[in-house]
Amino acid sequence: MSQQNNLLVELFVEELPPKALKKLGDAFAGVLAEQLKAQGLAAADAVVTPFASPRRLAAHVTAVAARAADKAVSQKLMPVSVGLDASGAPTPALLKRLAGLGADASAVAGLKRAPDGKAEALFFDSVQPGVDLAAGLQKALDEAIAKLPIPKVMSYQLETDCEQPGWSSVNFVRPAHGLVALHGSDVVPVKALGLTAGNSTHGHRFEATVDPVLLADADAYAATLAKDGAVIASYEERSRDMIRQLREKAQQCRAVLEVERNMQTLTDAEIEEVLLDNALVQEVTALVERPNVLICEFEKQFLDVPQECLILTMKANQKYFPLLDAAGKLTNQFLVVSNISPADTSAVIGGNERVVRPRLADAKFFFDQDRKKELKDRVEGLSKVVYHNKLGTQGERMERVCAIAKRIAQDINRRSVQVVGDPDRRDQFVADVEMAAKLAKTDLLTDMVGEFPELQGIMGGYYARHDRLSEDIAFAIEDHYKPRFAGDELPRTMTGVVVALADKLETLVGMFGIGNLPTGDKDPFALRRHALGVTRILMTGRVTYDLEQLVRVAVDSFASVELANDPTNPLLDFVYDRLRGYLLETNSQTNAKHVDAVLANRPMELSEVYMRLTAVVVFERLPEAPALAAANKRIANILKKSEGEGAAVNTALFVEPAEKDLYAAMQATVPAANAKFDAGDHTASLQALAALRTPVDAFFDGVMVNADDPALKANRLGLLKQLHDAMNRVADLSRLAA
Structure with missing residues (x-):
């Protein structure tokens, strides 16, 4: 291989879409390096450094050859x-x-x-012959540009050269104005997007000390841009610098960043890593070329508005960072990340404070206006809002949710498991559930939720308290969307749990009933999230309910709607599939075999899932487990082929000592295992069955199941059927077989 040098390639463009910047930067550098390696111009272990700022995508690749080595073919x-x-x-x-x-x-x-x-x-x-760098880089650059994950392509015109006057059309994410390609200090003559590579770029629009910025060599890129261009080219370095400033300014205000909420137990390094993945931090990093964090404030009168409204408008509309006090309450100070660093920052601070004031005033106006009308007076308006053309209005949907929630609440009361106490309290529980279900969607008709849909449920809770409804109802209205995302908390009260279940089940049954199912990555009604929410709630044990029965309760609420099909079985399949994925993602002690063993039996009481998983994990560690799992699989195959041939066991038909010994061992072991199972001790139940290993092995060594005598065969199949049923109450142990 010929002489090696480090390589730097940069595309200088107009402002890139901030939410896509990190992906664009990583993809540009990744594909470019991948292509260079594929052509033998860069070693497999070459270090690739991506750069991405609002106006540039760049990549630095170490040890790139001027010509690839010849190759014998x-x-x-x-x-x-x-x-x-x-x-x-x-x-x-x-x-x-x-x-x-x-x-x-x-x-x-x-x-x-x-x-x-x-x-x-x-x-x-x-x-x-090995490819030279000019040709190889041209191919790599073309490929890197073609494979960019561009959210939306832009078309613009370029004037052609003098020999062929005219205009040519270019398609790219944003108009490109510069191309740099340096191999060491040498310019590599490549072209892209109508541009020819050189050794100069441009820095900050207002604060660069020189323009253009000349690059001495590939390795001088980041340092020269920082010194002469006032730009931190590295996305990650810029993000870390911004996070450092944000945290320092928050400490100066004796406050904590709102994006750091619930991070008290983390170290500073862990907090920084979490913040690097925060959506607001990533977006603001993509908006500035050199961050400068400033402290601003707004009038304290706005703090009378629910803090969720103020936080959302500051973050979503203005890209500001709200600050919380030690109690987690919003303060009237916030942080702004500026792209300029003037000696006198008063104008920048004053401008941002003036900009945020009308936004907060709008939020206050919406809040004041919404409270002039009680939630109960908005119920009728739900009948004028279409939910789905095949499922009716939001009003009709609300009635179905109420019916499901009431039925669940009544069943809970009858079982006296979760809600105990005098009859009046039980009646009040059902009444609270009905009221919360009836009012849960009314905040969709408020001005605040109309402006900020993300606040649905949250605002309903505030308005319920203003209407002097109980905290139980207010919490239920606020929590009935929970869990909103993976890792989100569950509803805080039993009333909230019931309404959340009813709301999710109504959506699932309705959409499955009309065949409106998720496809690929498209899930407009969040059915995957709803299914996972149902399983997470049921697995806590706060509501011990048979899953199939729960689905049928929801199906019954659609009596007045013509569903295309009975959604029960497809919906159960969908729920268990989501549950399987959740268990594999969140349980490091279990693997796919453990999860499949438990879910193969379709446990309808999902509150038992974790206990069954634990039991299977413990059982698999027993020395008897492999043999019993293999035997269980063999029994399952025998029974599957001989379906319907089994009979009740008749001890008088036993011939071989091994079948007599197995039956005796089962009589001694199975009742105890069943008693443990019925008592909820699934681990002990499976452990008790370990004693069957020796007689089971002896049975298969010494007994011919498919005997010529039909009666003998049926008796042995019956014995195996009893054994199979006993061994698989906790889980399908055959799934553990290698």
Whole structure:
């Protein structure tokens, strides 16, 4: 390989879409380096450093060769019988093939023969010259640009050269104005997007000390941009610098960043890593070329508005960072990340404070207006809002949710498991559930939620308290959307749990009933999230309910709606599939075999899932487990082939000692295992069955199940059926077999 130097490639463009910047930067550098490695211009272990700022995408690749090493190539030409005639002379087909490779008849003598399947083939050995950097980088650059994950392509015009005057159309994420390609200090003559590579770029729009910024060599890129261009080119370095400033300014205000909420137990390093993944931090990093964090404030009167409203408008509309006090309450100070660093920052601070004031005033106006009308007076308006053309209005949906929630609450009361106490309290529980379900969607009709849909449920809770409804109802209205995302908390009260279940089940049954199912990454009604929410709530044990029965309760609420099909079984399949994924993602102690063993039996009481998983994990560690799992799998296959042939066990038909011993062992072991299972001790139940290993092994060694005598065969199948049922109450142990 020829001389090596580090390589720097930069595309200088107009402001890139901030939410896509990090992906664009990583993709540009990744594909460019991948292509260089594939062509032999860069080693497999070459270090790739991506750069991405609002106006540039760049990549630095170490140890790139000026020319790739020549490569020996052996090409299969054709079978010997086709390439050579009976006398060994080359056929016209072979000569034509050689000509296509730049060789002539003189090369025939040097061809190699080698086996190729059943026949023998001719192979042509040659040396393929290595690609030079200019050609290789051009191919890599074209590929990197073509494969950019551009959210929306932009078309713009470029004026062509003087020899062929006119305009050409270019498609790219944003208009490009500069291209840099440096191999060491040498410019690599590549072109892209109508641009020719050079060794200069541009820095900060207002604060660069020189323009253009000249780059001495590839390694000087980041340092020169920082010094002469006032730009931190590295996305990650810029993000870390911004996070450092944000945290320092928050401490100066004796406050904590709102994005740091619930991070009290983390170290500073852990907090920084979490913040690097924060959506607001990433977006603001993509908006500035050199961050400068400033402290601003707004009038304290706005703090009378629910803090969720103020936080959302500051973050979503203005990209500001709200500050919380030690109690987690919003303060009237906030942080702004400026893209300029003037000596006197008063104008920047004052401008941002003036900008945020109307936003907060709008939020206050919406809040004041919404409270003039009680939630109960908005219920009728739900009948004027279409939910789905096949499922009716939000009002009709609300009635279904109420029916489901009331039924669940009544069943809970009857079982006296979760809600205990005097009859009046039980009646009040059902009444609270009905009221919360009736009012849960009314905040959709408020001005605040109309402006900020993300606040649905949250604002309903505030308005319920203003209407002097109980905290139980207010919490239920606020929590009925929970869990909103993976890792989100569950509803805080039993009333909230019931309404959340009812709301999610109504959505799932309705959408499955009309065949409106998720496809690929499209899930407009968040059915995957709803299914996971149902399973998470049920697994806590706060509501011990048979899942299939729960789905049928929801199906019953659609009596007045013509569903295309019965959604029960497809919906159960969907829920268990989501549950499987959740268990695999969140349980480091379990693997796919454990989860599949538990879910194969479709446990309808999801509150038992974790206990069953624990039992399976403990069982698998027993020395008897592999043999019993293998035997269980063998039994399952036998029973599957002989379905319907089993019979009740008749001890008088036992012939072999091994079948008598197995039956006796089962009589001694299974009742105790069943008693443990019925008592909820699934681990002990499976452990008790470990004693069956020896008699089970002896049975298969000494007994012919498919005996010629039909009665004998049926009796043995019946014995295996009893054994299979006993062994698989906790989980399908055959799933543990290797």
